[in-house]
Structure formats: structure tokens, C-alpha cells
Amino acid sequence: MELLLVLGIPLAGAALLAAVGHRGRAPEVNVLMSLLTFAAAASLTTRVIADGPLLALNELFFVDAFNVFLVTLTAFVGFTTSLFSRPYMRIEAERGRLSPKRLRLYHSMYQMFSFTMLLALLTNNIGILWVALEGATLATVLLVSLYRTPASLEAAWKYFILCGVGIAQALFGTILLYLAAERVLGAGGTALLWTHLNEVKGSLEPTVLSIAFVFLLVGFGTKVGLVPLHNWLPDAHAEGPTPISAILSGLLLNVALYAIVRNKVLVDGALGGDLAGNLMMGFGLLSVVVSAFFLSRQRDIKRLFAYSSIEHMGLATFAFGMGGTVATFAALLHMTVHSLTKSAIFFAVGHAAQKVGTQVIDDIRGLINVSPAVGWGLMIGGLAILGIPPFGVFASEFLILTTAMHDHPWATPILLVSLAVAFASIFSKVQAMVFGESTGQRLPHRPAALPVFAHLAIVLLLGLYVPPYLAQWYRQAAQMIG
Amino acid sequence: MNLPLSAQLINLLAALMLLLAFGMLAQRRILTLIHLFAMQGAVLTANTFVVAFSSAQTHLYYSAVLTLVLKVIVLPWILHRLIDRLNIRWDVETLINIPTIMLVGIVLVILSFNLALPISELAGTVNRSTLGIAMAAVLLAMLMMITRRKAVPQVIGFLAMENGLFFAATSATYGMPMIVELGIALDVLVGTFIFGIFFFQIRETFDSLDIHHLEKLKEK
Numbered sequence: 244m245e246l247l248l249v250l251g252i253p254l255a256g257a258a259l260l261a262a263v264g265h266r267g268r269a270p271e272v273n274v275l276m277s278l279l280t281f282a283a284a285a286s287l288t289t290r291v292i293a294d295g296p297l298l299a300l301n302e303l304f305f306v307d308a309f310n311v312f313l314v315t316l317t318a319f320v321g322f323t324t325s326l327f328s329r330p331y332m333r334i335e336a337e338r339g340r341l342s343p344k345r346l347r348l349y350h351s352m353y354q355m356f357s358f359t360m361l362l363a364l365l366t367n368n369i370g371i372l373w374v375a376l377e378g379a380t381l382a383t384v385l386l387v388s389l390y391r392t393p394a395s396l397e398a399a400w401k402y403f404i405l406c407g408v409g410i411a412q413a414l415f416g417t418i419l420l421y422l423a424a425e426r427v428l429g430a431g432g433t434a435l436l437w438t439h440l441n442e443v444k445g446s447l448e449p450t451v452l453s454i455a456f457v458f459l460l461v462g463f464g465t466k467v468g469l470v471p472l473h474n475w476l477p478d479a480h481a482e483g484p485t486p487i488s489a490i491l492s493g494l495l496l497n498v499a500l501y502a503i504v505r506n507k508v509l510v511d512g513a514l515g516g517d518l519a520g521n522l523m524m525g526f527g528l529l530s531v532v533v534s535a536f537f538l539s540r541q542r543d544i545k546r547l548f549a550y551s552s553i554e555h556m557g558l559a560t561f562a563f564g565m566g567g568t569v570a571t572f573a574a575l576l577h578m579t580v581h582s583l584t585k586s587a588i589f590f591a592v593g594h595a596a597q598k599v600g601t602q603v604i605d606d607i608r609g610l611i612n613v614s615p616a617v618g619w620g621l622m623i624g625g626l627a628i629l630g631i632p633p634f635g636v637f638a639s640e641f642l643i644l645t646t647a648m649h650d651h652p653w654a655t656p657i658l659l660v661s662l663a664v665a666f667a668s669i670f671s672k673v674q675a676m677v678f679g680e681s682t683g684q685r686l687p688h689r690p691a692a693l694p695v696f697a698h699l700a701i702v703l704l705l706g707l708y709v710p711p712y713l714a715q716w717y718r719q720a721a722q723m724i725g
Numbered sequence: 726m727n728l729p730l731s732a733q734l735i736n737l738l739a740a741l742m743l744l745l746a747f748g749m750l751a752q753r754r755i756l757t758l759i760h761l762f763a764m765q766g767a768v769l770t771a772n773t774f775v776v777a778f779s780s781a782q783t784h785l786y787y788s789a790v791l792t793l794v795l796k797v798i799v800l801p802w803i804l805h806r807l808i809d810r811l812n813i814r815w816d817v818e819t820l821i822n823i824p825t826i827m828l829v830g831i832v833l834v835i836l837s838f839n840l841a842l843p844i845s846e847l848a849g850t851v852n853r854s855t856l857g858i859a860m861a862a863v864l865l866a867m868l869m870m871i872t873r874r875k876a877v878p879q880v881i882g883f884l885a886m887e888n889g890l891f892f893a894a895t896s897a898t899y900g901m902p903m904i905v906e907l908g909i910a911l912d913v914l915v916g917t918f919i920f921g922i923f924f925f926q927i928r929e930t931f932d933s934l935d936i937h938h939l940e941k942l943k944e945k
Binding site: 378381423 | 863904919929931
């Protein structure tokens with residue numbers, strides 16, 4: 244029941260906002276719909292905590308410890324981003340960058356995107372997972388080009404073509420997986436259901452599954468933004484409206500990584516070896532290194548944090564690749580704290596860019612004088628994402644590094660150097676933007692400070708103390724993923 | 726070699742599929758490209774029908790009908806409408822070095838046959854030998870996307886890639902479960918609409934549908 248609400252509310256919201264999304268109160272409707280989705284997700288979560296994994300509607304939906312925490316996270320960040328989007332989009336509209344028609348498209352597709360994300364997380368069918376992820380691209384592609392500037396059109400086109408080709412590889416991987424599954428489970432609906440596949444994963448044909456996993460990793464990896472498939476990511480983040488950058492970084496990348504990990508569980512079961520893990524470690528490490536070195540060259544504030552997203556997703560992919568309970572626990576924690584911190588940063592960045600009217604880092608100075616909330620939000624968020632203790636990112640990075648030191652000592656220096664380079668680049672840039680002579684102006688609407696500090700407070704809390712039930716989830720999920 | 730009639734038909738259709746993929750790779754006229762794409766859809770439909778008949782898989786009849794409606798009628802119709810409204814019906818693209826592209830294509834075909842060999846030995850379908858061709862069709866469509874400079878042919882390449890994937894699904898597994906196939910069809914349809922909207926946006930902004938306008942965002 245809660246499950247249907249979690250999916251039904253955003254879908255209804257998309258339809259409703261498609262009709263009234265251009266009215267003056269549309270941002271509030273958007274917030275309300277997202278809040279209701281979050282409430283439904285929270286109640287679904289309490290039920291799963293109480294009753295254990297849940298299969299529903301002809302086994303079409305499946306909720307376990309792994310996806311339930313992502314569902315809550317997705318609904319929560321969806322809600323806080325809608326809070327941020329309310330003043331942000333109003334200011335954009337008043338500055339004449341958006342027509343009412345485009346606002347309607349924006350609000351409707353915002354809800355549609357939530358729907359596809361939640362569908363991708365909740366479905367038990369690997370084919371539907373693919374369909375939902377492709378749907379998420381379709382929902383966001385017109386939002387990236389919302390401003391209709393030449394650069395935003397280019398970014399959207401790149402996003403569409405690259406993710407389209409990537410996701411086609413993933414479809415081929417899914418077909419191969421189905422081929423292997425069909426021999427064990429028989430043709431028809433059940434051969435793509437993850438729960439069934441998980442039961443028989445030991446007897447799936449290893450050759451087919453190893454080829455399938457390569458296609459799946461490349462395909463979904465494009466969406467995670469793994470190097471060298473990351474080209475669309477900085478452009479799409481920089482050129483789209485900032486709330487979209489926040490949910491792309493905070494949610495879409497997580498869900499794409501979720502798709503890879505779900506498939507990895509099956510492939511590991513069939514192969515018994517480390518092929519999938521090694522591939523993920525390779526891609527993850529490459530992403531961390533390359534993005535860390537690209538960070539210092541960025542002049543656009545949103546591109547800077549987009550590269551930082553590639554770095555952190557690479558780190559999480561690497562941790563999932565190492566496998567084992569501790570590394571997987573760390574990867575799950577890292578996904579959570581990165582999603583919260585990065586979206587908080589994008590909220591602050593969005594208002595900062597509005598204040599000074601540019602996204603060029605060199606032109607943003609002295610934020611703290613114009614608006615203490617935005618300035619401190621960016622400063623604290625920047626410190627949190629760099630892994631300064633006591634924030635949650637420190638805890639997860641520390642766990643990943645210690646596990647790497649134990650299992651794969653050769654990787655540790657590479658990771659440490661990359662993290663140090665990333666630290667130097669981001670810290671110097673953020674510090675210059677926050678302090679110094681101010682250049683900004685007052686905004687017609689109060690900036691949304693609440694979502695920024697709510698996220699950062701949770702990240703701080705997670706760094707100091709992981710509540711027992713949350714730790715319990717992570718542990719259950721980590722054991723299942725192995 | 727004495728193959729049953731259905732198997733011969735399937736092989737014939739697979740050969741046609743590959744031929745059409747090469748044809749699209751070398752075709753410079755946008756209008757002819759759309760015709761070729763529709764023909765590939767028709768071959769795909771025929772193939773699905775023959776496989777459905779010879780393997781007695783009833784759900785494949787539905788997916789054949791779905792293919793017919795989507796890939797032979799609706800998508801080519803949308804594309805025709807688009808090139809009419811954009812007034813590029815008679816556009817000819819300059820393609821450099823068609824022989825080289827063809828040679829690369831042949832290498833891709835050999836590659837995909839090699840890659841498909843271990844997989845097709847495992848498949849229990851009547852038409853498993855065509856998996857290599859399906860893979861080749863996917864890769865050739867990707868090659869087409871890479872070599873084209875204009876937006877519309879790139880999108881046709883994208884759709885042709887989907888054709889190849891569908892062909893792969895039929896030859897390896899008798900098609901995906903119906904619910905997944907419907908979802909994929911929906912995504913493709915919505916995707917084509919969005920591409921259509923994009924054409925107008927790009928044209929409005931740049932006054933042309935040349936992709937080289939879209940190569941400004943780079944790392945300095």
C-alpha cells in the first residue's frame with residue numbers, strides 16, 4: 244500500500260503540475276507533492292524495518308535493506324531540493340530567464356524524475372530497472388536545456404546521445420543476462436525478477452554473465468559518470484538549472500550505481516571470482532584520479548562540483564568493487580553522505596551564482612558579506628565534501644582507505660594523492676569565493692537556507708554517530724551485497 | 726545443407742538486416758535513410774513473425790505487431806513529419822571517406838561474430854546463429870552515429886541501434902518479457918518525440934542542424 248503511494252504520488256504530481264505548473268503557487272504544489280512522497284517513503288521504511296524484506300504485486304516490486312535506505316534518501320533529497328527550488332526558480336523567472344511554459348515543464352518533469360528514480364529502486368524486474376533509468380534520462384534531458392542557451396542545448400544533446408548509447412549497452416547486457424537466466428528459470432516473466440535470479444545465481448552460465456556484466460557496467464557506468472564515460476556529466480550539471488544539478492548529482496548517480504551493484508551480486512554469484520569487483524575497482528580508481536586532476540582546472544563553480552561528484556562516485560564504485568562487509572558498508576555510507584553533502588553544496592552554489600549573476604569562480608568573491616547563510620553553507624559544505632572530520636564523508640572515506648590498505652595496499656597511495664589534490668583545488672577555490680571583497684547583490688526572495696543546513700547537520704551527525712537502526716540496515720545490505 | 730524453410734527464411738532476413746545496416750552507414754540522403762530505417766523495421770517484423778511461427782511462442786506475435794506499429798509506421802512517420810517541418814527533406818550530407826567507413830564496418834562485423842560465438846552456442850533458440858548479425862547491427866549503428874555530422878542521421882543511427890538490440894533479443898531469447906518490451910517501446914517513442922523537440926530548439930538557436938555547433942563545451 245505504502246509502496247503504491249510512494250510511486251503514485253509523484254506520478255499524480257507530474258500530471259497535476261503538467262496542468263498547473265505555470266501558476267504562481269506551483270512551487271508550493273511541488274513541495275507538497277515531494278513532502279507527501281517523502282512521508283509515504285518514510286512509512287514504507289518503518290514497515291520494512293519492522294517486517295523485513297517485502298515483495299508486492301506479483302513479485303513486481305521488492306524492498307530490502309539495500310534499496311529501502313536509497314528510497315528514503317531519494318525521497319528526502321527530492322523533498323529538500325523542492326524546498327530549494329521554490330525561491331530559486333522564482334528568482335530565475337523574475338529575471339526573465341524562464342517563461343511560464345518552461346516553468347510548467349520544469350515542475351512536471353521534476354515529479355516525473357522522482358517517479359522514475361523511485362520506480363528504478365523499487366522494481367524487482369531488471370528489465371523495468373533499465374526502462375526506469377532510461378525514463379529518468381528522458382525526464383531530465385529537456386530540463387538541462389531549459390534555458391535554451393547554445394551551451395545548454397549542447398549539454399543536453401551530449402547528455403541525451405551519450406547516455407542513450409550507454410544505456411543501449413546496458414540493454415544488451417540485460418538481454419544477455421536474460422539469456423543466461425532463461426536456461427535456468429525458463430522463459431517468461433520470472434526470469435528477469437531479481438529475487439528469483441538471486442536464488443539461482445550459482446547456476447547461471449559464467450561466460451555469458453561475464454560478457455553481460457561488461458556491457459552492464461559500461462552502460463550504467465555512463466550514467467554514474469565513471470571515467471572515461473563521464474563527458475556528459477560536467478556539462479549537464481553546469482548548464483541546467485541548479486536544482487536539477489542537485490538531483491542529478493545527489494540521486495541519479497546513486498540510482499545508476501545501485502543498478503550496477505544489483506547486477507554485480509548476480510554476477511559474483513555465478514562467477515565466484517573477482518571479475519566484476521576488479522572491473523569496478525579499475526573504473527572507480529580511474530575516475531577518482533582523473534577527476535581529481537581535472538578539479539584544479541575548472542573555472543565554473545558548478546563544473547567544479549560536478550567533477551567532485553565523479554570523484555566521489557568513483558570512490559564508492561571502488562569500495563563496492565573491493566567487496567567484503569566493511570568496504571560495502573563504507574560504500575553505502577559514502578553514497579548517503581555524498582548525496583546529502585553534494586546537494587547541500589549545489590543549493591548554496593545556486594544562490595551564490597544568482598547573487599553575483601555568474602558561475603565563473605573568479606568573479607564570485609566575499610559571499611559571506613552578502614549573505615552569511617549562503618557563504619557559510621558553501622564553506623561548511625566544501626569542508627564536509629573534502630572529508631574533514633567530524634563530517635560523515637570523513638568516516639566513509641576513512642573506512643574505504645583502511646580497507647584498501649588492508650586488501651589492496653597498492654591502491655592506497657593513489658587514492659591518498661588524489662584526495663590530497665582534490666582537497667587543495669577545492670579548498671583554495673571555495674575559500675576565495677567565501678571570503679574577500681564582496682561583489683554580490685541582494686536577492687528578491689530569501690535564499691533557502693533550511694535545506695542546506697538540514698543536510699549538513701545530518702552529514703555531521705552521521706560522522707559523529709550512526710544511529711543503531713541505520714547501522715543495522717547498512718550491515719544487512721552489506722552482507723547481502725557481500 | 727538442408728535447413729528447414731523457416732531457418733532459411735530467418736537467415737535470409739538476418740542477411741537483409743546486415744545489408745540494410747551497411748546501406749544506412751553509407752547513405753547520404755536523409756529521405757532514403759528514413760526509407761532504409763523503415764525497411765529495417767519491416768525486416769525485423771518479418772523475422773519476429775517467422776521466429777514466432779517456427780518456435781510457437783505466442784507472445785512473439787504481439788511483439789511483432791508492436792514492432793510493425795512502432796518501427797515501420799509510427800517512427801518513420803514522425804521522422805517524415807520532422808524533416809518536412811524542418812524543410813530538410815532533400816538534404817544531402819557530405820560524408821567523407823565512405824570506403825574507410827565500410828572497411829571499419831567489416832572489421833566490426835568480424836569482431837561481433839567472434840564475440841557472439843560462445844554466447845550463441847548456449848542459446849537454445851531456432852535462430853541463434855543470427856546473434857552475431859544482431860551484434861554487428863548494433864555496432865554498425867553506433868559507427869553511423871559517430872561518423873555523422875548532422876542531428877537527424879545521428880538520431881536515425883540511435884534508433885537503428887535499438888533495432889539491432891531488438892533483433893538480438895529475438896535471436897538469443899525469443900524476446901524479453903512483454904512488460905519489459907512495452908516499457909522499452911514507450912521509452913523509444915518518448916525519446917523520439919524529445920529528439921524532435923530538440924531539432925527545433927537546435928535549429929532555432931543555431932540556424933542549422935549541424936552538430937559541429939554543439940562542440941563548444943570542452944575542457945580548456
